[in-house]
Amino acid sequence: MSSRKHILIAEDDDFMRSLLSSQFAGLGLTVHSVENGEQAITEALSYQYDIVLTDIQMPLCDGTTVMRILRQLGYDRPIIAMSADEIPTEGFDLILSKPFDAAMLAEVIQRTAPQKSVPLLIDDELTNLFYQNLSQLRQTFEDALKHSEREVMRQVCHKIKGGAASFGETTLAELAGSLQMQLLSDVALDELLNNCNRFLDALSQTGKHDVRT
Amino acid sequence: MLEPKILLVDDVDYSRQLLRNNIIALANEKLLHHNTFIFFNANCASSAQALFDLHQPDIVFLDIDLPDGSGIDVLKKFKISHPQCFIAMVSGESTLVNVKQCIEAGAATFIAKPFTGDKIQAALRLFEKRLKQNVNSLNTH
Numbered sequence: 001m002s003s004r005k006h007i008l009i010a011e012d013d014d015f016m017r018s019l020l021s022s023q024f025a026g027l028g029l030t031v032h033s034v035e036n037g038e039q040a041i042t043e044a045l046s047y048q049y050d051i052v053l054t055d056i057q058m059p060l061c062d063g064t065t066v067m068r069i070l071r072q073l074g075y076d077r078p079i080i081a082m083s084a085d086e087i088p089t090e091g092f093d094l095i096l097s098k099p100f101d102a103a104m105l106a107e108v109i110q111r112t113a114p115q116k117s118v119p120l121l122i123d124d125e126l127t128n129l130f131y132q133n134l135s136q137l138r139q140t141f142e143d144a145l146k147h148s149e150r151e152v153m154r155q156v157c158h159k160i161k162g163g164a165a166s167f168g169e170t171t172l173a174e175l176a177g178s179l180q181m182q183l184l185s186d187v188a189l190d191e192l193l194n195n196c197n198r199f200l201d202a203l204s205q206t207g208k209h210d211v212r213t
Numbered sequence: 214m215l216e217p218k219i220l221l222v223d224d225v226d227y228s229r230q231l232l233r234n235n236i237i238a239l240a241n242e243k244l245l246h247h248n249t250f251i252f253f254n255a256n257c258a259s260s261a262q263a264l265f266d267l268h269q270p271d272i273v274f275l276d277i278d279l280p281d282g283s284g285i286d287v288l289k290k291f292k293i294s295h296p297q298c299f300i301a302m303v304s305g306e307s308t309l310v311n312v313k314q315c316i317e318a319g320a321a322t323f324i325a326k327p328f329t330g331d332k333i334q335a336a337l338r339l340f341e342k343r344l345k346q347n348v349n350s351l352n353t354h
Contacts, residue, residue, distance in 0.1 A: 038309040047331035074339030118330030121238045129227040162305035162326035
């Protein structure tokens with residue numbers, strides 16, 4: 001994580017979301033914004049953010065539920081609520097009453113300390129294990145594609161999506177994630193053939209460059 | 214508890230190894246209260262059940278997508294036989310439905326893959342916090 005503070009904004013109102021985003025970007029923060037409570041939980045659980053700033057009334061899951069679920073799961077980083085109404089304070093680090101002015105918001109965010117980040121430890125032995133596994137999964141995917149075994153193909157995508165990003169293979173992880181969704185959909189396998197072949201190519205290329213001996 | 218017992222359940226070898234290495238690293242860096250842990254490994258639901266019954270672990274890192282069943286079903290069984298066990302569910306799909314389902318079934322926390330040092334640390338710190346709360350509550354009764 002860089003020294004710039006990362007903030008997650010959860011706000012369903014398009015205008016408010018872009019206003020807050022540009023305001024924080026102007027203060028030198030790295031901003032990511034989401035438009036509902038479900039996305040807020042998913043994003044916060046990535047532990048990439050120093051601060052979560054959430055609206056209360058949002059679709060799918062309101063801001064108070066977002067905070068409660070995160071706290072229940074042990075999320076101990078600052079969560080700040082923005083609300084026009086009186087809400088219970090327990091669990092939130094702070095509640096900002098709407099409307100609030102830009103200077104007050106900037107002051108609150110700037111005095112929030114950045115989180116200490118722990119790097120993920122990956123040694124050569126582990127990296128070798130990963131690439132060996134990737135090579136086996138490539139073979140499994142190729143065989144499953146030949147025999148139109150859609151569920152096996154989906155499982156391979158699922159495994160790669162979950163593991164590859166830890167080893168810096170983010171593009172491969174994203175490709176696996178998107179193909180996994182397509183394989184779960186009603187789209188016929190024939191129509192997904194190009195994407196499957198593209199995925200196989202990406203798997204082969206990754207193996208070629210990165211297998212350590 | 215001198216050495217908490219940790220059961221790692223994932224069908225991918227390097228995932229279990231990654232967790233183990235990083236838990237040891239966190240302990241070595243003195244970022245946890247415990248200095249050492251005892252590890253057990255399972256690559257499927259049935260092996261997880263057998264090791265769970267045999268060793269009664271204090272912590273389980275349990276992947277949801279196992280080759281011979283759902284991790285959520287395994288979680289439910291573990292919580293019935295050993296309600297105090299701290300179970301961290303691990304999944305690539307951190308949807309609201311998934312997270313809520315795990316909490317309702319008794320999971321202590323939820324780790325969304327890919328792993329990061331911060332996510333692993335947060336899970337273990339929660340375990341240590343709960344342990345302290347349990348000890349305090351025992352002392353006051």
